[in-house]
Amino acid sequence: MDKLLNYLRIKNTVSCTTPDEAYAKRPMLWIYNIIIVFAFLAVIIYFSVDVSFMNGINFNGTRLGELWKGMCNPNWSYFFGYGEYRFSESVIYQIIETFSIAFIGTLISSILAIPFGFFASKRMVGKWSVISELLLIVIRTFPEILFGLIMVKVVGFGSFAGVAVLSVHSIGMIGKMYSEQLDVVDNQPLEALDACGASFLTRVKLGVVPQVAPNFLSVILYRFDLNVRTASLLGLVGAGGIGYYIWVYSSFGTWSMLTPLLLGVVILIVFVDIISSILRKKLL
C-alpha cells in the first residue's frame, strides 16, 4: 500500500540510500496521464452520443457531384462583372462594399470607444470603472448576428445596417483594449508636465497621446482585420456585403456562382490580413 502511494506521489514513504534505488522507486506519474486521457475520451464519447455526432450520415452523391462540377467551372463573368453582369452586380463590387462597411464601422467605433475606454480604466476613474467594464462585456458578448437582425429592423436592409452593427459591436473589444493601454501609462511625463504647469489638454496631448497612440492604432488595425470577416458574415441577415449572395447561392445550390464569391471572400481577407500585419509591424 505504501509503495502504491509512493508511486502515485500521494505520500513519500519510501526511503532510498543510493541514486539508483531512488530511480527505481520513482513515482509513476504516467498513471495520471492515462487517467486524464481516458476521462477525456469518455467525456468526448458521451458528448458525441448526446449530440448524435456522425449519426445517420448519408453522403449525397449527386449533390457532391454538383458541388464539384460547379467548383470546377466558376462563373468568371460574375466575378469581374462583364458580359451579362454589370459591374454593380459583380463580386468585385461586393468585395469593395464589404471593405467599405468594415472600414467605416471600425473608424466610427474607434472614436466612440474612446470615452468607454477612458471610463473603464481603473487608473483614470478609480473604482467606478466597473460599470463601464460591465457595459463593455455586455457589448462584446452580444452575438453580432443578432445585433445585425435588430439593426436591419432599425435602419432597414442594406449596407448601412452593417456599418451600424460594426460601429456599435466593435466598441466592446476596442474599448477594453484602450482601457488596458490607459492603465499602464507611464506617470513620469505627466508629473514633469505638471511641474511645468501644463493645462489638462496639454498634459493629454504631450503626456498620454504619444504613449498610447501606437498601441491604439495597432488595436484598431487588428479589429479592422476581424471586422472584415464580420462584415462578410452580416450579409446572412441582410445587412449588406458579400454574405447575402453567399447565402442566396448556397441555399439555391448554384455552385458555379458560389465559387467566385468564396474566392472573393478569401482574397479580401488575405489582402486585409497582409496589409494590417505590415502596418502593425511598422507601428510597433
Next chain:
Amino acid sequence: MQTKNKGVLRRIFHKLKYKKVIVSLNDNGTPSKIIEKKRSLWPRYFLIVAAIFGCCFIFVELPAKIRFDQISVIFGQMFTPSEFSLKTWDRYNEYIFATAIPAIWSTVEMVFIGTTIGTAIAIPLFLIASRNIVLKWYIYQPVRIVVDIIRTIPTYVLAILCTVFFGIGNTAGIWAIAIFTMGIMFKLMYEYIDTCNMNPFEASMSTGATRFKAARVALYPQVKPMFFSNFLYTFEINVRASVILGFVGAGGIGQLLSNAMDAQQYDKVGAILIPLFVVVVVLQLLSSFLRRKSL
C-alpha cells in the same frame, strides 16, 4: 535651396515634405538663420484615411430614415412575454429552463467535440510546420501556406460547405468548428514553437539523444502549457462563434434563435439570450482562470 532648378513638381513635393523654421533672429528682427525641417507625417496619414473614408460612402448608401424607437421596442419585447408566443411569465421561465438551457448545453458539447477534433488534426500539422523541428523549408513552407489559406475561410462558409457534405444537422456544425479550430491552433502553435528556446534541445542532443528524445525532454515542457492555454482560448472563441452555425443550418443554439427571429417572437430570443450570456461569461472566466493557472 538645392531643388531650385529641378522642376515645379519636385519643388511642390519638397515644400510638402519640409517646412522652414527660423532658428535665430538678428538684432533688427530679421531672421538670420533658417533651416528646413521635416514636417510631421500625421496630417498626411489623416488625409489618406479621410479620403478612404469618403470613398467608402460611394458604396454604402445611407438609409432614408432611422427608426430609433424600434430599438427600445425590440429590447422591450425581448424581456417580457408577448401575447403572440409565450403568453405568461411561467411559460417564459419554462422556455428558459426546458428549451433554451438544454440547447445551449448541447451547443457547448458540440463546440467541445469540434475543438478536440480540430486540435487533434492540428497537432501533426503544426509539428511539421515549425521551423526548428523540421529543418527543411520545402516541407514546412507548403504546409503553412495551405493551412493559412484554409484559415482565412470564415466559419459560416465552412459551415455551409459542411452542410453540403454531411447534410443539415449537428455533425456539419461540429466539422465546421473542427476545421476552424485547426486553423487557429495551427497558427498559434507554430508561431510559439518557432520562438521556443532551443538551447536545452541542443544540450540534450550533445549528450547523445536522438532528435525525438531531445524534443521530448527539451521542447515538450516548453510547449505543453501554451498548448493547453491555446486550447482553452480556442474553445472560448468557438463558443461565441457557434451562434452563427445555426443560421446556415448546422445545428446549435443559432437554429432556435433564427427560428424565433424569423417568426418575430422576440421574447423567445430574449429567453435564449439570458442563459447564453451567462454561459459565455462563465466559460470566459473559467478559461481565463485555467489559462492563468496553466501558464
